[in-house]
Amino acid sequence: xxxxxxxxxxxxxxxxxxxxxxxxxxxxxxxxxxxxxxxxxxxxxxxxxxxxxxxxxxxxxxxxxxxxxxxxxxxxxxxxxxxxxxxxxxxxxxxxxxxxxxxxxxxxxxxxxxxxxxxxxxxxxxxxxxxxxxxxxxxxxxxxxxxxxxxxxxxxxxxxxxxxxxxxxxxxxxxxxxxxxxxxxxxxxxxxxxxxxxxxxxxxxxxxxxxxxxxxxxxxxxxxxxxxxxxxxxxxxxxxxxxxxxxxxxxxxxxxxxxxxxxxxxxxxxxxxxxxxxxxxxxxxxxxxxxxxxxxxxxxxxxxxxxxxxxxxxxxxxxxxxxxxxxxxxxxxxxxxxxxxxxxxxxxxxxxxxxxxxxxxxxxxxxxxxxxxxxxxxxxxxxxxxxxxxxxxxxxxxxxxxxxxxxxxxxxxxxxxxxxxxxxxxxxxxxxxxxxxxxxxxxxxxxxxxxxxxxxxxxxxxxxxxxxxxxxxxxxxxxxxxxxxxxxxxxxxxxxxxxxxxxxxxxxxxxxxxxxxxxxxxxxxxxxxxxxxxxxxxxxxxxxxxxxxxxxxxxxxxxxxxxxxxxxxxxxxxxxxxxxxxxxxxxxxxxxxxxxxxxxxxxxxxxxxxxxxxxxxxxxxxxxxxxxxxxxxxxxxxxxxxxxxxxxxxxxxxxxxxxxx
Numbered sequence: 001x002x003x004x005x006x007x008x009x010x011x012x013x014x015x016x017x018x019x020x021x022x023x024x025x026x027x028x029x030x031x032x033x034x035x036x037x038x039x040x041x042x043x044x045x046x047x048x049x050x051x052x053x054x055x056x057x058x059x060x061x062x063x064x065x066x067x068x069x070x071x072x073x074x075x076x077x078x079x080x081x082x083x084x085x086x087x088x089x090x091x092x093x094x095x096x097x098x099x100x101x102x103x104x105x106x107x108x109x110x111x112x113x114x115x116x117x118x119x120x121x122x123x124x125x126x127x128x129x130x131x132x133x134x135x136x137x138x139x140x141x142x143x144x145x146x147x148x149x150x151x152x153x154x155x156x157x158x159x160x161x162x163x164x165x166x167x168x169x170x171x172x173x174x175x176x177x178x179x180x181x182x183x184x185x186x187x188x189x190x191x192x193x194x195x196x197x198x199x200x201x202x203x204x205x206x207x208x209x210x211x212x213x214x215x216x217x218x219x220x221x222x223x224x225x226x227x228x229x230x231x232x233x234x235x236x237x238x239x240x241x242x243x244x245x246x247x248x249x250x251x252x253x254x255x256x257x258x259x260x261x262x263x264x265x266x267x268x269x270x271x272x273x274x275x276x277x278x279x280x281x282x283x284x285x286x287x288x289x290x291x292x293x294x295x296x297x298x299x300x301x302x303x304x305x306x307x308x309x310x311x312x313x314x315x316x317x318x319x320x321x322x323x324x325x326x327x328x329x330x331x332x333x334x335x336x337x338x339x340x341x342x343x344x345x346x347x348x349x350x351x352x353x354x355x356x357x358x359x360x361x362x363x364x365x366x367x368x369x370x371x372x373x374x375x376x377x378x379x380x381x382x383x384x385x386x387x388x389x390x391x392x393x394x395x396x397x398x399x400x401x402x403x404x405x406x407x408x409x410x411x412x413x414x415x416x417x418x419x420x421x422x423x424x425x426x427x428x429x430x431x432x433x434x435x436x437x438x439x440x441x442x443x444x445x446x447x448x449x450x451x452x453x454x455x456x457x458x459x460x461x462x463x464x465x466x467x468x469x470x471x472x473x474x475x476x477x478x479x480x481x482x483x484x485x486x487x488x489x490x491x492x493x494x495x496x497x498x499x500x501x502x503x504x505x506x507x508x509x510x511x512x513x514x515x516x517x518x519x520x521x522x523x524x525x526x527x528x529x530x531x532x533x534x535x536x537x538x539x540x541x542x543x544x545x546x547x548x549x550x551x552x553x554x555x556x557x558x559x560x561x562x563x564x565x566x567x568x569x570x571x572x573x574x575x576x577x578x579x580x581x582x583x584x585x586x587x588x589x590x591x592x593x594x595x596x597x598x599x600x601x602x603x604x605x606x607x608x609x610x611x612x613x614x615x616x617x618x619x620x621x622x623x624x625x626x627x628x629x630x631x632x633x634x635x636x637x638x639x640x641x642x643x644x645x646x647x648x649x650x651x652x653x654x655x656x657x658x659x660x661x
Contacts, residue, residue, distance in 0.1 A: 307610030311630035426452030536566035563587025
């Protein structure tokens, strides 16, 4: 551009030089002619020197030369004028190219930012600033449509009153931007601003002379408006300005679409991340479940033996209770019996955790009594073990007078044993634990509070989830899950208050008992008429306890150590009832039942099993009664009584002649 201007200046200087030279030549010619005319000496001189030429010829010659020179000068002037015109055109073209270059530069900067920046507010702010600077307008603003508010919101503004209009809200159809938003078309206004249909679209406080608004479209959906206006200046926008602003508007629309896609991708990524976390969590749970299943399969093989052991403990404790007279000895035996019964109940519930069980019979339960038992049962932990570790844990009982609740005593005990053991673990340096109860309308409220380490909010929200544990490999993460399940089973609810470093309080609420059975067992014994009973049991201690329980009632008992011996005794004698164990070496209880029923289909057979009461009906086919180990004496006698009751034609000779019920 500067080179063109320099060339024009050079041509103008040459033009002046030619005119000066022309003027000099013309003046010289005039002077020469005047000398010839007015000064005779010169004329005479020329006449002598130029004798062969006439004066007129000489005059004409000089005149011709001058005219030719003038013609040359005029030709050069025309060439210079033409060159000047061409250079002027080049100057205009150069200016246009310069403007185009600046335009492309601005578009390039915006496009680069659009492709590199993901923050929508920064992009829109740069676009509004670039448009204002390039077009030299008084103000440029960007308004986006907020679907929730159903309004246009100014998110960026540069120029006159920019801070004032930022974050302002417009209804669709309000102002020029609102009109563009509603109609979806660009609007270029100059003199039209004074027309009636546009008067209400501009502020009366600002004298806007020209306005240009372009919709921001994304897939035929209008997302906002790019608005440009002249307030103080006299410039009027034209179609070229409209085209340029439309290009900037397209960039803004691309930015909006990109931002929306980014937000959608971000949202999907968050969902995917959560899904992956859930999958990892589920995978972990599946692994734990598989471990539990394998453990359950392995444990299933020893359940029978374990229940046999518990049966021996409970049976012997029950028999010793009748002989004991010392209060301390009686209390110890009762505690042994209670713990053994709770152990059997735990095994039953563990089986129910993966299989459908028969459920529990609810009776009236004194929660205060349960809590006292729990404190005594766990004394080895909070007292003996704590003292061995050199710490002191105090248990405070805040038990008010309460009504009984409906529940399974063993399950309720397990709930509070779990909670108390957790509270003890929360006191690594010792402390105080409070167990309390009180009435709250038709509910019994109980709590276990400790002043231990407490827990974070995120931990508190997960403590009842299966397999969630803070104990690492030492814990399975099922304790509080089972607690929550047992509380729900009793129509209660459980909540947790905890603060890190200040302790934890577990609140439990149970409905007051209304339809629960009385705690005392109501067993109807029908005529303990002596009967001839065959007992087939491979465990010697169990055989001895059954023999003692039945003999005390006057029954005649024959003992067999396995299935084969039992079948031999049955074929040789006559029996009113056969009690057979399920799991025995060489011959199982099922085989014993088939042999006995094939020999005498009317004899009653009771199946004793340490595998719980979850035996399927098709598996128990052929057995008249199912007795789950460990059992109490009354339960055994009740089974015998029922066998006699179902035999309507009981014979003193020992034959059961009725059909199997």
